[in-house]
Amino acid sequence: MQDRADMKDETRALPVTAVLEPLTAALKSHGRAVLSAPPGAGKTTLVPLHLLERGPPGRIILLEPRRLAARASAFRMASLLGEEPGGTVGYRMRLDTKVSAKTRIEVVTEGVFARMALEDPELAGISTVIFDEFHERSLDADFGLALALDIRAGLREDLNILVMSATLDVARIAALLGDAPVIESKGRAYPVEIRYQARPPQARIEDSVADAVRAMLATEEGSILAFLPGQAEIRRTAERLEGRVGDDTDIAPLYGNLTRAEQDAAIKPAPAGRRKVVLATSIAETSITIDG
Missing domain, CATH: 3.40.50.300 (P-loop containing nucleotide triphosphate hydrolases)
Structure with missing residues (x-):
């Protein structure tokens, strides 16, 4: 050992x-x-x-x-x-x-x-x-x-x-x-900036999240972690992002029923020179830490 x-x-x-x-x-x-x-x-x-x-x-x-x-x-x-x-x-x-x-x-x-x-x-x-x-x-x-x-x-x-x-x-x-x-044990603190973007009552959550992700990719650096209610919303959001983000950006769903390779792809940091959008259930709020 x-x-x-x-x-x-x-x-x-x-x-x-x-x-x-x-x-x-x-x-x-x-x-x-x-x-x-x-x-x-x-x-x-x-x-x-x-x-x-x-x-x-x-x-x-x-x-x-x-x-x-x-x-x-x-x-x-x-x-x-x-x-x-x-x-x-x-x-x-x-x-x-x-x-x-x-x-x-x-x-x-x-x-x-x-x-x-x-x-x-x-x-x-x-x-x-x-x-x-x-x-x-x-x-x-x-x-x-x-x-x-x-x-x-x-x-x-x-x-x-x-x-x-x-x-x-x-x-x-x-x-x-x-x-x-x-x-x-002490933790590690990072600066946090809060922005609020309202969602019209008639809009589907996957449409609003996909729009917000694309806006953040265009104006910010690094990777993005987005939380959605469940597996179905994650799949639909991923479909709306496919082909509509930069060639250097990977879309990585994260929920319990994925294969280990798919889960690893979401949890591991993005490779050098690439960005990642993790679409996760609440598991990434409390149970695991996603590097990067």
């Missing part, structure tokens, strides 16, 4: 690196912790890798609220180790699993974890359970946390539980975890 020092150049600028040691110490002393870190801080990928190296022996389970985020985080962690998913880092979700006997970090969706806990109430061989993006709140996430706390209280006092979130009432969740330590 690649040592954390080998990943320094890729990860040293991420704000969460400043709190990795205090977080490890909190888990070692209390067995429970809450990490509050803004979007883009690096918590999803760096925390599990750090705990793999510095935490207690055993497998680490990382819960993600969405399949796209689970797959993307697994591929990102595996790439930082110079591997492919299914080695040190794997993932498990409905109809798609890549794990092996070598897997030490397993990224799972919330429903999968609930089944794991019900089938093996001791969570044998698992040292740490991490609930990522807990601010999204779902029945599966709440049920999974209740199961983990119950297992820790009744069967596994050594089971570490970590809740991570970008926007969370940390005091309430820390109290739920038995006054667990709260670790806060």
Whole structure:
């Protein structure tokens, strides 16, 4: 496995690196912790890798609220180790699993974890359970946390539980975890300019978004991230943009039912000399960070 020092150049600028040691110490002393870190801080990928190296022996389970985020985080962690998913880092979700006997970090969706806990109430061989993006709140996430706390209280006092979130009432969740330590990571701030463009009531949303995107491409530099309600609106907006943007601009839809290659094309930065328009569902608001 690649040592954390080998990943320094890729990860040293991420704000969460400043709190990795205090977080490890909190888990070692209390067995429970809450990490509050803004979007883009690096918590999803760096925390599990750090705990793999510095935490207690055993497998680490990382819960993600969405399949796209689970797959993307697994591929990102595996790439930082110079591997492919299914080695040190794997993932498990409905109809798609890549794990092996070598897997030490397993990224799972919330429903999968609930089944794991019900089938093996001791969570044998698992040292740490991490609930990522807990601010999204779902029945599966709440049920999974209740199961983990119950297992820790009744069967596994050594089971570490970590809740991570970008926007969370940390005091309430820390109290739920038995006054667990709260670790806060700083984020990275960027200047924001807000402009408002009204949409006529009779206009279709895909027409308005396509017009706004073309206007921004003509007046601004760089890539664009546009949010739409769902897959159908994304497809229709992409159709309206095809052939009506510059030759240096790629249109990249982003939603859960795309292939991994299509998802990667949306998540990765645009190649040098090119621009990208990402048409995304709300997943890019809360569950993943899109470079560039």
